[in-house]
Amino acid sequence: MSWSSLKKRELAKGLYFTPDRRPYIEASARDGLLNPPQGDPSLFTTAYLHEPSQVRTEFSAAGLTPRGQYCLEGTAWLMGDVSSWLDNPERRELVLRAMRLTESVPSLLGVSGHLLTAGSKPTDRQS
Numbered sequence: 555m556s557w558s559s560l561k562k563r564e565l566a567k568g569l570y571f572t573p574d575r576r577p578y579i580e581a582s583a584r585d586g587l588l589n590p591p592q593g594d595p596s597l598f599t600t601a602y603l604h605e606p607s608q609v610r611t612e613f614s615a616a617g618l619t620p621r622g623q624y625c626l627e628g629t630a631w632l633m634g635d636v637s638s639w640l641d642n643p644e645r646r647e648l649v650l651r652a653m654r655l656t657e658s659v660p661s662l663l664g665v666s667g668h669l670l671t672a673g674s675k676p677t678d679r680q681s
Contacts, residue, residue: 566631606663609671618673625666628653632665 569575574591582588588601604612606623613620630636630649639645656662663669 604669606660606669606671609669613671613673618675620671620673622658622672623660623663624670624672625653625657625663626668626670627666628657629662629665631667 564570564575564579570579578589578591582603586603586605588599588603590600609623610620630639630653633639633649636649639649
């Protein structure tokens with residue numbers, strides 16, 4: 555998950571406007587560290603939230619070749635009641651078509667709640 559998508563969802567749910575939630579959200583926006591206040595059951599873990607470009611850099615640093623990045627949820631959550639679209643076969647196909655067209659657009663990767671980065675390791679041609 556990228557920290558930019560977390561912030562967008564916090565805004566969409568109105569949580570940013572809750573005074574006790576705001577410092578936590580602002581802190582994670584500054585440093586990418588998700589460090590939930592103790593006792594808040596809606597926040598499940600401590601984590602580092604990457605920007606898409608950071609994941610590619612980490613892949614390369616680990617000796618892997620990044621091959622692609624994909625939005626898992628994509629931008630459909632921005633539609634609001636996407637469930638009603640998915641319940642209708644014709645409208646579902648339109649939503650899925652739009653998601654396929656935009657799932658790897660670099661400028662949209664941070665909009666999705668979760669990101670999948672695919673890569674490969676070098677092959678050992680000397681064996």
